[in-house]
Amino acid sequence: MMPEPDVFQAIAHPARRQLLDALREREQPVRELAARFQVSRPATSQHLRLLLDAGLATERRAGRENFYMLTPEPLVEVSEWLAFYETFWSDRMKALRRTLAELEGSRSDRESRQ
């Protein structure tokens, strides 16, 4: 947990995003997570370790089970990085909508198909 390596790297793998998605519901033991996604238990353990290191999950030992719980705060870094692009793409969306509206206008002459 101290090393806190790249969150972007942590969410890059589909299997790890699936794990995070599953952990949104509730904390879950490895056994359950592994069964759910047809991923072998060792592979699941290894992905979970990476999520731990990225600070995206915590573990809670209960008997022989190890429950993993979502701690989504590090995702804020991704969110903040994305924020710079959101205005950008909404501008582009507006421009696109404008262009489509213009096309729509110029098409009203030759209303024909459909």
Next chain:
Amino acid sequence: MMPEPDVFQAIAHPARRQLLDALREREQPVRELAARFQVSRPATSQHLRLLLDAGLATERRAGRENFYMLTPEPLVEVSEWLAFYETFWSDRMKALRRTLAELEGSRSDRESRQ
């Protein structure tokens, strides 16, 4: 551009995020991007290729220069995925703030340091 491979993978590498950040300003030729980040030109080309494939950039040939331009729309996928977590972490933030407020309250007895 047709294959459109994983956007999450595309933004996983710091060098590619730097490239995207640079492209937010304006379209830029490879030469300029490579010079800017002390990354070799071939390496830059290879990263840009990946961004192209992910649909995060387009290229425009002008003479012997190749200008790359940001097309951030595919980031919407990341944004939408993150949206599910934002309520989650804002709830956690609220809970944290509540806890801190309680601690603050119980501390008002022994007001001492700072």
Next chain:
DNA sequence: TATATTGGTAAGGAACTACTTACGAGTCAA
């Protein structure tokens, strides 16, 4: 106590990533 369950991790290997150097194509300028 013996046995089954749960899980972490080591070891090994296939596939992938990210760099380098080398080269060739296309463009521009003298």
Next chain:
DNA sequence: TTGACTCGTAAGTAGTTCCTTACCAATATA
């Protein structure tokens, strides 16, 4: 036309990722 510039890509390589199987420790159950 010659030489410099810009760029993509091939080839090679070191390092990393992601899986597997095998094993051991800890815990629960019969």
